[in-house]
Amino acid sequence: MANKKLTLALFSGSVDKLTAAGVILGGAAAEDMDVEIYVLLQAAFAFKKENAMTNDRVAEITDKKDEFLASLKRLEAPHWTEAFKTAKEMTNVKIHICGFAGKVWNGFKLDDFIDLADDICGIGEYMTSAEEADINLFI
Amino acid sequence: MLTEELTNINVDKSIDARGTSCPGPLLAAKKAIGEIQEGQVMEVLSADEGTRRDIPKWCTKKGYEYLGTVEEAGYYKIFLRK
Numbered sequence: 351m352a353n354k355k356l357t358l359a360l361f362s363g364s365v366d367k368l369t370a371a372g373v374i375l376g377g378a379a380a381e382d383m384d385v386e387i388y389v390l391l392q393a394a395f396a397f398k399k400e401n402a403m404t405n406d407r408v409a410e411i412t413d414k415k416d417e418f419l420a421s422l423k424r425l426e427a428p429h430w431t432e433a434f435k436t437a438k439e440m441t442n443v444k445i446h447i448c449g450f451a452g453k454v455w456n457g458f459k460l461d462d463f464i465d466l467a468d469d470i471c472g473i474g475e476y477m478t479s480a481e482e483a484d485i486n487l488f489i
Numbered sequence: 490m491l492t493e494e495l496t497n498i499n500v501d502k503s504i505d506a507r508g509t510s511c512p513g514p515l516l517a518a519k520k521a522i523g524e525i526q527e528g529q530v531m532e533v534l535s536a537d538e539g540t541r542r543d544i545p546k547w548c549t550k551k552g553y554e555y556l557g558t559v560e561e562a563g564y565y566k567i568f569l570r571k
Contacts, residue, residue: 376512380519380547425510440519 353442355384357483359476363392363401364409365430366418371489372433379440386483387445388476389467394451397463402431434466446471490557495568498556501529507536507564514540515547518569522553527571530556536564544569 356378360371378385389397396405408415428436437443447463447470457463460470480486490498504521506514514535525531533544541558544567548555556568 373512376516380512380515380543381550426508427510436516440516 353384354484356485357480358387359488360393361390363396364407366408368430372430375437379437385443386479389447391451395455402464444468495557500532502531505534511539530570533567541565
């Protein structure tokens with residue numbers, strides 16, 4: 351039987367949402383799902399090499415940011431890049447950087463982004479992939 | 490299986506995932522299941538409440554036999570057969 355497929359339109363560049371995405375990827379990996387991630391606008395900022403580890407912006411409950419980040423540390427939750435990497439090691443995960451999003455953040459080639467990224471693509475590929483998916487999420 | 494039966498069951502592989510939160514224990518189970526043979530028994534130690542519910546569902550989806558859960562002080566022992 352073919353693996354189930356998850357597509358993820360990843361818009362957010364905030365660590366709270368990226369961490370949630372990492373948890374969902376873990377669930378997908380446990381079930382051997384095929385995963386296609388499309389890195390859109392703000393997420394492309396987080397995927398830039400110079401930003402991935404230093405970016406600590408949060409999107410929600412921003413007044414409790416310090417408490418949130420301290421809790422992640424206390425719980426030894428893996429950094430989102432680590433969670434994504436683990437998922438890639440355990441199941442078939444492809445990460446595509448939206449070409450437009452890359453340019454917005456001065457990322458013009460694959461080498462401008464962290465090694466997790468597989469290629470730079472257009473939105474047409476996302477539409478085709480999402481049409482075939484069993485689950486499609488926007489984060 | 491009854492708690493008494495589970496307590497005495499012969500475990501072929503034990504995974505201690507008490508230091509991790511969801512989805513850590515589930516991923517640890519996924520990694521370890523590849524290291525045992527069909528018919529062998531694995532126990533997953535987890536202090537994560539969600540994992541207690543996740544592993545039985547994961548077993549159903551993947552075709553493994555969920556044997557039961559024993560509650561210890563501050564953590565669970567979750568048993569399954571490949």
